[in-house]
Amino acid sequence: MEQDVAALSRRRFPVFTSERGGTASLVTGATGFFGAALVAALLERSADEVVCLVRAPDEERARKRLLTHLDRHVPQVRGQFGRLTALAGDVTDEHLGLSGAALTALTARIGRIFHAAADVNGSLPYAALRAGNVRATLHLCDLAARSGADLHHISTTAARTDAADGIPLEHLPSGYARSKWMAEQAVAAYRRSLPAARVLIHQLGALSAHTASGVSNPADFRWLFLRACLDLRAAPLMEGGLCWLPVDCAAAAVAAVALAPDADAAGLPDPLPVTATGAVPWHDVFSWLRQDGHRLGVVSPDGWWRRLDARLRTGQDEHLLALAALAPALPAARARGDAAVWRALAALAAPETPFDRPRLRRSLRALACAP
Template sequence: MTSPTLSEVTEEFTDDIRLHEDITGFAAPDPHTVSEVFLTGATGFLGAFLLRQLLAHGLTVHCLVRAPDADAGLKRLEENLRRYELLDTLDLDAVRVVTGDVTRPRLGMPEETYTELAGRIGTIYHSAAKVNFLTIYKWLRRATVDATHEILRLACAAGAILHHTSTTAVFEPTADQPPRGELDPTGPPQALQLGYAKSKWVAEQLVLKAGRRGVPVTVHRPGQMWGDSRSGACQENDFVWRFIRGSLQAGLYPRRFRLPMNIVPVDYVSAAIVALSRNPRAIGGIFHQVSPDVLGPEKILGLLRSAGYELAEVSILKWMKAIAADVTNSMFPLMRVVAEWEKVDVAEFSDVATREFLVDAGLPRPDIDEEVFSAYVAYFVRHGILPDPATVTGP
């Protein structure tokens, strides 16, 4: 596991990447003997699909939910599963709701609850995250950095393997370099453009340091996650989908703008994380869940047209003026980010090492093609988020 030297990290982050002394190593359990696991983020996007995968493996899943009591927590969990059209497909008898908060000591649990939980679980899947591309690092520190310390403490108390969800955003976004592999250097944090990326980089460093102390961990770095490749269930506030929705609202598409993304379906990410977590050889590894190709603006326009939408191509300036003139447009709150597009470089990623571990898992590396994109559009139409292409008048 790699990390930059302290000399490469500015003083702002030096204290934050110091791992607390109470986090110490222990022998990892055999993943195949684990029957009860702990999941954070089950009321989020990736967490919902991780829950589906874990239940499919016959595991009892203890889900940390921020709620006043277990009944309210279960209701929150069910509402999230319903949003992503998963509720009717899952048997929740093996789900145990644990109320708490990742940012608080002992994850907000009473001491007796914490001790009992630690005595039952053998694996932790940490997917909880505060995703906000407009927020600065210090406002994300508690939800990401402090929470990671608390998750590591639970892993040590339970003697459980920790599978930590990071992001490919921990790499400095520099173009014209070979694709970044799993063991290539990340950061430094001061070179990362988003507070979110900085907070995830710091949290990843804590997990890597715990691994070097002997805590059994894995780190997973998904690309930008879109919806389930079969049902189309997707999160509506994803940046690119907000861009797509805003363009449809305006009836315009910006010509020659820069928005290349490595986009990967959430069902592949969740399946890969769980498959890797069941492999004892994967403990201590860093893994990438990424797509084989970058999804650029020309391909997005082509996919929109294949789905039945017709948009007039205009200059990016004319597109921005149309967005800025409509406060109800999906992209209106993000216009500051749009103004920075031309300054943003985009890295490419390699998953060669990860694919070697997944050879026997039967998980093909996905691509966003017309069939998958149509499933996404159909989901958003069903939920009233995108207009039905059949009702949209062309330019």
């Protein structure tokens, strides 16, 4: 990391010399959980074309992969898929996996870049995530510099640190958090190099299922934990709560800020925290589950982990194995969102949507977790 920080201080970005003419939005990571919701939000809030860079051998298979993913996650915008363009590419490549002609055409076509692609893995070291999270971000900064497009970098509260200077390794325990922090430093270096560019970092907190479809991220630690509670028919005694923001609410916030012509006058902070302002106490979450017919006993945290270990010795449930592969710690509420930020976002027609019992029920139904 130290070498990467030093390299950023010496890095030079391309200089944009032409008038910006493009209006399309470029989205990376559109086949991810948040990326799908973001594409839907852009289609709903703008009449502009949305171009998605998709990892695939060719454009036909890129489009098929993109539409299959969107059809599952955001079927409510199926009628607007005609405004989507899929490009087969790779954000880890210096030229984004595009030919010279295709990259030139893309540069002239776009007015906004939403970089949501990332390698999300809490167990891998920084070195293994550097290409997908740090170098890829630099490549999108280069594209923004060449095109003059606004750059919206999708980050995470995991990269948040109170350290005033230096490399805050003690505040960033995982390789993933360190790689996202370094990606933010890359964006900051780009902003310093081209101060006239419009650049904003969006730090997302924990995201729950889409309000309309009920589709969630099945690999999310909190979902893995809740599903394990249902399988074990046991809920541990826990303090704190579930600090979750519906993914479509977060996507609407990012899209609203990017598309509003007067968003800069709203006084929003940078990085922009896009996180829930409140946490639902775990006691309430477990009560909702019981009221909906799920059998949940009460055990100590140590007893809960022992039950999980015992279950794993008798079966190979995929989601239980995924949970056991993570650190033996129960999910805790993250830093809460800023109410003033959400008031400003509400003025841009992107109010906060609270996570509640009906949304939990819909999500469990989508995951086929019936009582």
